[in-house]
Structures are given as C-alpha cells and as structure tokens.
Amino acid sequence: MRRGCAGRRMMAEPIRIHYTVTGDDFTQAGTASADLKSRLRTMGFPADVIRKVTISLYEGEINLVIHAGGGEIEVTVSGDRIKLVLSDSGPGIEDIELAKREGWSSAPDEIRSLGFGAGMGIPNMIKYSDSFDIQSTPGVGTVVTMEINC
Amino acid sequence: MTIKEVRSVLHAELLTPELELSTQVHAACGADMMSDVLAYVKDQAVLVTGLNNPQVVRTADMMDMVCICLVRGKIPDETFLNLASERGIVVLSSHMTMFTACGLLYEAGLRGAKNDG
Numbered sequence A: 001m002r003r004g005c006a007g008r009r010m011m012a013e014p015i016r017i018h019y020t021v022t023g024d025d026f027t028q029a030g031t032a033s034a035d036l037k038s039r040l041r042t043m044g045f046p047a048d049v050i051r052k053v054t055i056s057l058y059e060g061e062i063n064l065v066i067h068a069g070g071g072e073i074e075v076t077v078s079g080d081r082i083k084l085v086l087s088d089s090g091p092g093i094e095d096i097e098l099a100k101r102e103g104w105s106s107a108p109d110e111i112r113s114l115g116f117g118a119g120m121g122i123p124n125m126i127k128y129s130d131s132f133d134i135q136s137t138p139g140v141g142t143v144v145t146m147e148i149n150c
Numbered sequence B: 001m002t003i004k005e006v007r008s009v010l011h012a013e014l015l016t017p018e019l020e021l022s023t024q025v026h027a028a029c030g031a032d033m034m035s036d037v038l039a040y041v042k043d044q045a046v047l048v049t050g051l052n053n054p055q056v057v058r059t060a061d062m063m064d065m066v067c068i069c070l071v072r073g074k075i076p077d078e079t080f081l082n083l084a085s086e087r088g089i090v091v092l093s094s095h096m097t098m099f100t101a102c103g104l105l106y107e108a109g110l111r112g113a114k115n116d117g
C-alpha cells in the first residue's frame, strides 16, 4: 500500500485550489503563494516539498504580475504530487528558449529597482519543479505547468 | 549565532522590537534581486539587502528566513514592518554597505548556501 506524503486518508480525493492574480497591485504579488504555503503546511506536507512548491509558484505569480497584467492559478494537490497551472492573457513570449535562459529578462528599470528582472525566475521554476512546461503565443497569452513530486 | 549577535556585529537598529532575538541563524544571503535569493535554499538564514519594498518580506518568508537586515541605513515603511512582524521575521537596519555587512557576517562565522559555489 502506497502512502502519499501528506497522509493517504487525507488525500483520497485531489484538492483543487484556485487563485486569481491581479496585475495592478505589485504589493499583493505573492499572496497566493503564501496562502498555498500555509495550506500545505496544515495538510502535513514535508518542509522541502512545500519549499519547492512555493518558490516555483511565487516566481510564476510574480511573472503574472510584472509581465502579463495578472492571470489565473490552478493548484491540484494529490497525495503524491502537486500540480500548478498558471495561465494569462498577457503579451505572450516571442522566444521561449531565450526566456528560459539564466539572466535573460525584458523587465524595465523600474521593475529591476524593485528587485525583479534578474532573469532567474524561469530557471528557478525549472530547478525546483520535477516537471516544467511553458506554452506561449504572442498576443494571446502564456500557460506554465509545473509538477512537484513528494 | 543568534539574531542578537547578528545585530551587534552589524551595529544595527532593531525595527521589530516585539520579535524574539534568540533565534539561531545558520546562513546568510546578500542580494538586491529577489530571484537570486530564491535560487539557493538555506536554513535559518538572514537576508542582507538594500531593498525595502514589501516583496522583500514575501521573498524571505517563502524561504523561511528568520531575519532581514537592510543596509545603507534604509528604513522600511509600515507595510513592510507589519508584514514582517506578522510572519515573525526580525527586521534590522544597519548603516554599513552590503559589502561590509556581508564581510563581517562571514568573518563572524556565517556562510552561504552549501551549493552556492
């Protein structure tokens, strides 16, 4: 019998959590990630899993705010994995391979002065998640899908 | 070392007097870009930074950091301090530069993440 890392009984049914991220309030960026973090803690997930999930989601959430004018986050928590889907109807990404590169950023100076725009967000998401996928169409939007196993 | 010792090494002002200073600090990170902070996981760490917007607190919170020390005499606003206090993150402010603050903490025995080079 396999036991999920947050306890088998509790995870009989996957839990779905939805967040709407607004693009106009930078000071609120990160509230979804902070909320998920405390929920996962209550559900009993191990600290290292929680950290991988929250860093991955936080980078994605910040990108929704600074690059896409907001978007939606869909979280699915199962006993053995946590899936994060971030979608937006922002400008999209012209060259995805370039966007994945460490240090590449299109962020303007005023975003940099706030501490973002190092071009490390997508590399961090790839590093902390067990599976990472990004689909983007310029002028239509971007969908980032990540899974973290436990 | 404890947060209290970090404070004395950096001659820093304590901006969250209600929080505990006996917490142990095992590592430090000096950065002004938040993704650089998120790149390496450290336990019980102090964040040394010149940035004073609330995202600094959110970033430190994601990493379970226990203390933020602002350098070059920066003083954060109410939102920053309330958020830090709510998350239990001690906030210090030192007049030192980033270089000097990090150098003194290193000399006092703090290290970066295990895998940061």
Ligand SMILES: Nc1ncnc2c1ncn2[C@@H]1O[C@H](COP(=O)(O)OP(=O)(O)OP(=O)(O)O)[C@@H](O)[C@H]1O
Binding pocket: A059, A063, A064, A067, A068, A088, A090, A091, A092, A093, A099, A100, A104, A105, A106, A107, A115, A116, A117, A118, A119, A120, A121, A122, A123, A142, B035, B036
């Ligand atoms: N949701 C998105 N919509 C449109 N463009 C995006 C989106 N996410 C990322 N990008 C583009 O990909 C680039 C790289 O993203 P990444 O998160 O790696 O770096 P950054 O956000 O610029 O800086 P950092 O994350 O280090 O603060 C961004 O500068 C931006 O051009």
Ligand SMILES: [Mg+2]
Binding pocket: A059, A062, A063, A117, A120, A121, A122
């Ligand atoms: Mg980013």
